[in-house]
Amino acid sequence: MKLSKRLQAIYDLVDEKAIVGDIGCDHALLSCALVLNEKASKVYACDINEEPLQQARKSIQYYKLEDQIEIIQCDGLDMLPSDVDTIVIAGMGYETIKSILDKHPEKLKGCNKIIIQSNRDVEKIRKYVSDHHYHIQSEQCVFDLHYYQIIVFDCSNDSELNKKELLFGRRMIKDNVFLQMWFSNLKKYESILGKLSEKNEKYQIIYDIINQIKEEIEV
Numbered sequence: 001m002k003l004s005k006r007l008q009a010i011y012d013l014v015d016e017k018a019i020v021g022d023i024g025c026d027h028a029l030l031s032c033a034l035v036l037n038e039k040a041s042k043v044y045a046c047d048i049n050e051e052p053l054q055q056a057r058k059s060i061q062y063y064k065l066e067d068q069i070e071i072i073q074c075d076g077l078d079m080l081p082s083d084v085d086t087i088v089i090a091g092m093g094y095e096t097i098k099s100i101l102d103k104h105p106e107k108l109k110g111c112n113k114i115i116i117q118s119n120r121d122v123e124k125i126r127k128y129v130s131d132h133h134y135h136i137q138s139e140q141c142v143f144d145l146h147y148y149q150i151i152v153f154d155c156s157n158d159s160e161l162n163k164k165e166l167l168f169g170r171r172m173i174k175d176n177v178f179l180q181m182w183f184s185n186l187k188k189y190e191s192i193l194g195k196l197s198e199k200n201e202k203y204q205i206i207y208d209i210i211n212q213i214k215e216e217i218e219v
């Protein structure tokens, strides 16, 4: 099975023999790949909606993985069993991810890895992790038609992130994809700034971000 680059990057972050909660599993492609390749020993494929779960059921039946993938229809972590050691929450927006994380902190604490890929507002995810003093294990950028950032954390205690870390990450792999993503963001911010009057309240904010990006990627 061929995963998209984004899902492959998430797959690669899962530890061998993990017991995974794939929250918002949709088609369950990640769940199936994890079990098919014997990366995960068990996956709970969870989704709030019936329609994606019908698709998930088809994928699981197609690959004959019913013994190792259990489908659960629930909101976030509501019905996630306690043997899960790895949670994946991918392909959702910040508000949904926040509400899922907020509801069951005790389930997060029982995990070795919480892998988050928010489609937007990644700085807000970092702020959330920082405000809770959670520990970021690793971060990386992936380009798969869009730029995505993946954050892996656990609930061990860590210091709050500073302003620069909130924007660029604390344990980010600063590879070419990272540089290209911020170069692309820089061009977008410069274009926005070019259209704003200096009197606009957002001018200084965007001006400051541009300077931070230039300093970070040294352009």
Ligand SMILES: C[S@@+](CC[C@H](N)C(=O)[O-])C[C@H]1O[C@@H](n2cnc3c(N)ncnc32)[C@H](O)[C@@H]1O
Residues within 6 Å of the ligand: 007, 023, 024, 025, 026, 027, 046, 047, 048, 049, 052, 074, 075, 076, 077, 089, 090, 091, 092, 096, 100
């Ligand atoms: C865009 S899909 C992402 C699928 C997959 N995780 C990925 O990254 O490709 C988002 C999925 O999250 C599900 N979802 C949205 N809110 C949810 C919630 N509170 N709890 C569980 N699933 C949720 C949706 O039904 C949908 O199937």
